[in-house]
Amino acid sequence: MGTPDPSFSFGRILEVMLRECYPDRKFEVVNAAMTAINSHAVLEIARDCAAREPDLFVVYTGNNEVVGPYGPGTVFQEWSPGIGWVRAALRVKSTRTGQLIENSAGSLRSAKDAPVRWDGMRMFMKQKVGEDDPRLAAVYENFGRNLTDLCGVARKVDARVVLSNVAVNLSDCPPFASRHRPGLRDGELAEWEALYGEGCGFETAKAWETALDRFERAAAIDDRFADLQFRIGRCMREVGRSDEALRRFVLARDLDGLRFRADSRTNAEIRKVADREKAAGVRFVDAESAFAGAGRDLGDVSAGRLFHEHVHFTFDGDYLLARAVFDQVCEALPQLADSTGRGAVPSRQRCAELLALTPWDDYQIAADMVEMTSREPFVSQIDHDIRQSAARARRDNLRTLALQPEAREAAWKTYGTALAAAPDDWCLHRRFGRLAKQSNRPEVAVEHLRIAVAKLPGDGPLHNNLGTALAALGKSDEALTHYQKALAINPDDEMAHFNLGNLRTSDGKLEQAIGHFLKAVELNPGYDAAHFNLGNLLAGRGRTDEAIARFRTVIEIRPDDVEAHSNLGALLAGQGRTADAIGHFEKALEIRPGDARLRSNLELARSKAGKP
Numbered sequence: 001m002g003t004p005d006p007s008f009s010f011g012r013i014l015e016v017m018l019r020e021c022y023p024d025r026k027f028e029v030v031n032a033a034m035t036a037i038n039s040h041a042v043l044e045i046a047r048d049c050a051a052r053e054p055d056l057f058v059v060y061t062g063n064n065e066v067v068g069p070y071g072p073g074t075v076f077q078e079w080s081p082g083i084g085w086v087r088a089a090l091r092v093k094s095t096r097t098g099q100l101i102e103n104s105a106g107s108l109r110s111a112k113d114a115p116v117r118w119d120g121m122r123m124f125m126k127q128k129v130g131e132d133d134p135r136l137a138a139v140y141e142n143f144g145r146n147l148t149d150l151c152g153v154a155r156k157v158d159a160r161v162v163l164s165n166v167a168v169n170l171s172d173c174p175p176f177a178s179r180h181r182p183g184l185r186d187g188e189l190a191e192w193e194a195l196y197g198e199g200c201g202f203e204t205a206k207a208w209e210t211a212l213d214r215f216e217r218a219a220a221i222d223d224r225f226a227d228l229q230f231r232i233g234r235c236m237r238e239v240g241r242s243d244e245a246l247r248r249f250v251l252a253r254d255l256d257g258l259r260f261r262a263d264s265r266t267n268a269e270i271r272k273v274a275d276r277e278k279a280a281g282v283r284f285v286d287a288e289s290a291f292a293g294a295g296r297d298l299g300d301v302s303a304g305r306l307f308h309e310h311v312h313f314t315f316d317g318d319y320l321l322a323r324a325v326f327d328q329v330c331e332a333l334p335q336l337a338d339s340t341g342r343g344a345v346p347s348r349q350r351c352a353e354l355l356a357l358t359p360w361d362d363y364q365i366a367a368d369m370v371e372m373t374s375r376e377p378f379v380s381q382i383d384h385d386i387r388q389s390a391a392r393a394r395r396d397n398l399r400t401l402a403l404q405p406e407a408r409e410a411a412w413k414t415y416g417t418a419l420a421a422a423p424d425d426w427c428l429h430r431r432f433g434r435l436a437k438q439s440n441r442p443e444v445a446v447e448h449l450r451i452a453v454a455k456l457p458g459d460g461p462l463h464n465n466l467g468t469a470l471a472a473l474g475k476s477d478e479a480l481t482h483y484q485k486a487l488a489i490n491p492d493d494e495m496a497h498f499n500l501g502n503l504r505t506s507d508g509k510l511e512q513a514i515g516h517f518l519k520a521v522e523l524n525p526g527y528d529a530a531h532f533n534l535g536n537l538l539a540g541r542g543r544t545d546e547a548i549a550r551f552r553t554v555i556e557i558r559p560d561d562v563e564a565h566s567n568l569g570a571l572l573a574g575q576g577r578t579a580d581a582i583g584h585f586e587k588a589l590e591i592r593p594g595d596a597r598l599r600s601n602l603e604l605a606r607s608k609a610g611k612p
Contacts, residue, residue, distance in 0.1 A: 005365050006031055007427045008315050008355055011058070013322035014329065016354045020346040021330075022339050030054075038068025039146035040086050046150045050157045056332055057154050058325055060287070062166040062262035062270060063311050065143050072135040073127040073259055081138035083145055121260065122376040128177050128257035131224075140269050147273040151282055160332040161282045162325060165270045166262035167291035167317075169307035170249035171237065174382035175226035176310075177257030184222055192221045196228060203231060208238040226255035227382055246292065258377055261310055283328040290324040291317070308369045309378065315357060319348045356418035356428055358411035360435055363398040370395050408439060426455035434465060442472035453482075460486040464495050471503055479503055494523040498530050510537055528557040532564060544571055562588045566598060569605065578609040 006012070015029035032045050042061050049057070066073040070086045080086055129136065147163065154161045180189065199214030212235040218228055233248030254263045267288055274284035294306060306317035313321065326345065330336055346354070370391050378384060401407055415432040422428060433449035436442070449466040456462060467482035480503060486496040501516035514537050520530035535550030551568035554561050569584035585602035592598060 005361065005368075007431055008318055008357060008361070008365075009033075010060075010313065010318040010321040010325065012355060012427070013318055013351050014058070014325060016351050017322060017326050017345055018329070020350070020354070021343045022336060023343065024340050025336070036064055036068055038064040038071060039143050039150075040069050040090060043087075043146045043150050043153070044090055046153050050153050050159065053157055054159050055335065056160040056162065056329065057150070058162045058164070058329065059147070059150060060164045060166065060321075061147075062143070062266045063168070063260065065139050065262070065266055066129055066136070066259035067124050067127065071139060072133065073124060073129045075123050075127060079135065081135065081142070083142045086142070120372065120375060121378075124258060124260075125376050128179070129259050130179060130257055131255050131263075136265075140265050143266065144269045144273055147270065148277065151273070151277045151280065155280060161277070162285060162328045162332055163270060163274045163277070163282055164285035164287045164321075164325060165267040167287045167306075167321070168253065168261040168311050169309065170246070170253055171233065172307065173261075173310045174230050175252050175256040175258075176260065176377040176381060178226040178228070178255070179224070179257055181222045181224035188221050192218050192225075195221070196225075199231065203235060206238075208235045211235050212239070224255060226252045226257070229255060230382065260377075281332070283332050285325050285328050287321055287324050290320060294320055308365075309373055312369075315352065316348065319351060322351075353414065354418060354421060356411075356415045356431065358414050358435075359398060359402040359407050360411050360438075361431065363395065363402040366391070366395040366398050411435060412439075424455075426452045429455070430462060430465070433469065437465065437469050437472070442469045445469035446473065458489060460489040460493050460496065463489070464493070464499055467499055467503075471499075471506070476503060476507060492523050494520040494527055494530070497523070498527065498533075501530065501533060505533070505537065510541065513537060526557055528554045528561070531557070532561070532567075535564075535567065539567070539571060544575065547571060560591050562592050562595075562598075565591070566601065569601060573601075573605050573608070578605055581605045582609065582611075 009031055011029045011031045015027055018025070018027040018029075030049070032049055034041075037045075039061055042059075046057065065071055068074060069076055069090075070080055072079045077089075080089075151161050151163075180192075184192070195214045195218035199211045199218065202208075202211035202214060212232065215228060215232045215235065218225075219232065223229070229248050230252035233245045233252060236242075236245035236248060250264060253261055254265075256263075271284065274282055278284070291306060305314050306320060308314055323345065330342070336342075370388070372378075373384075373388060373391065378388075381387075402411075412435075415428065415435065419425070419428050419432065429448040430452040433445045433447075433452060436445035436448065446466065446469045449462065449469055453459070453462050453466055463482040463486040467479040467486070470476075470482065471479040480500075483496050483500050483503065486493050486499075490496075497516045497520040501513045501520065504510070504513035504516060514534065517530045517534040517537070521527050521534065524530075531550045531553045535547045535554070538544075538550060539547035548568060548571050551564045551571070554564040555568065558564070565584040565588035569581040569588065572578075572584065573581035582602065582605045585598060585605055589595065589598045589602055
């Protein structure tokens with residue numbers, strides 16, 4: 001795991017560090033991680049990797065032990081503490097026959113209400129697991145068994161292992177779910193709520209000592225409420241009691257009922273396995289301590305922004321983790337003993353240059369994170385509105401910077417320099433192709449995306465990106481081929497259906513286009529762009545009521561979508577529903593006050609209503 005964009009993961013930074021320090025050696029670092037898996041799946045991935053005879057495994061896992069496959073907080077399968085059963089089920093599912101049986105019969109003990117598609121962290125809102133849940137004992141035991149067995153898998157192929165504990169955002173990420181201690185009586189709860197409410201008021205007023213007094217009095221009644229411990233930590237930090245504050249933040253994380261973050265017992269299990277396997281050559285990295293002391297020993301890192309949210313690193317965070325892992329990796333690899341000499345470890349800035357981190361990339365990541373944190377479970381956190389407002393402001397500032405002509409030119413040069421140093425880096429080609437596509441340079445986009453697709457033909461999003469670049473050049477047949485390849489890789493790829501809808505619209509095959517847009521919104525009901533395009537097509541074919549419904553859906557998803565308000569207003573006005581139309585024109589003009597077209601439409605609607 002790491003940054004939301006794997007192009008800047010700590011594995012990529014580690015690879016750059018190794019190449020710079022040992023220019024006489026060739027390194028390839030493969031990121032084998034994926035979303036929402038835990039050590040049960042990681043062990044199977046390690047077995048597959050071992051068949052490729054790697055020199056070393058860097059193991060960084062632990063965040064998803066409870067919510068990942070076969071954990072008590074999962075939504076994918078029923079919980080089972082028996083590690084033998086879990087492994088047997090995973091082995092069966094890894095075969096074609098097992099996949100066929102599961103898909104056709106829903107067997108292998110899938111959860112009764114298991115989701116049919118990935119829908120982010122909000123899928124787990126009902127999967128709360130308290131710190132005293134008896135099922136957790138089996139989670140930690142299974143986790144330790146899986147890590148131990150992974151070390152054994154590595155030994156069988158003479159691969160070294162570097163095992164790291166897990167750093168998570170403690171002080172800037174409130175708990176996702178809190179609960180009171182069992183047995184709290186009504187009178188105690190009322191007193192607790194009064195003290196907690198007073199404390200929140202004093203905290204808002206920055207009366208830290210008074211707030212801390214109320215919170216600690218509440219904790220004397222019930223200290224199991226995660227949000228309370230987090231607030232105590234914040235107040236202690238503000239009055240200079242940093243060490244005590246850290247302990248409260250750790251406790252708040254451990255009490256969190258939605259267990260997306262590795263907790264104290266997870267990290268203790270990692271250290272236990274590392275100690276037990278030390279004699280066999282396993283090396284341990286204390287990432288948790290490195291992040292706690294960020295900025296003291298690694299002066300090239302800003303301690304302020306190491307995480308985007310609960311676990312995903314910023315580039316600074318990824319650099320810090322890569323730097324923490326780097327020395328152990330170098331010592332673990334015997335091939336480096338006879339190297340001509342180790343150079344200086346590249347700085348954060350040098351790594352950013354080699355990986356072509358540009359303002360455009362910063363903006364893309366910031367936009368993705370704003371979208372992610374606009375949903376549950378983040379919206380239920382303490383002070384979500386304040387953090388989200390700051391995140392939106394940062395995203396908008398980065399967008400303004402990234403769109404400056406000089407910034408685009410600088411980004412172009414940065415990619416050129418990075419590709420000259422690493423011409424076979426498919427990640428660079430992919431990202432340069434996306435930048436060229438957004439810069440209205442589809443011919444350059446096609447050139448680089450073709451290289452990326454050749455390197456990674458099984459990547460559906462790459463085929464989609466190449467298809468849209470080809471479509472922009474008028475090469476519809478080639479674009480169609482790549483969209484179809486994306487669907488062959490993943491038949492439920494809503495982006496491929498959306499792109500096919502656009503392609504068929506431009507080809508005049510409107511019924512086919514409608515079919516693809518309908519499939520896109522069936523797969524992803526929140527796909528606002530597909531609803532919008534579908535609304536336009538339906539309106540053009542006289543299916544006004546259906547079109548109105550689509551534009552209303554867009555507005556539910558994106559209340560500030562100017563074009564949806566404008567188009568909806570026009571359709572309503574055409575039906576004589578002038579008052580409703582005026583409301584949507586006014587909203588559109590409120591969002592975009594200087595638009596002469598919107599002003600004209602509004603005045604025309606008012607005139608028809610006798611309200612010029």
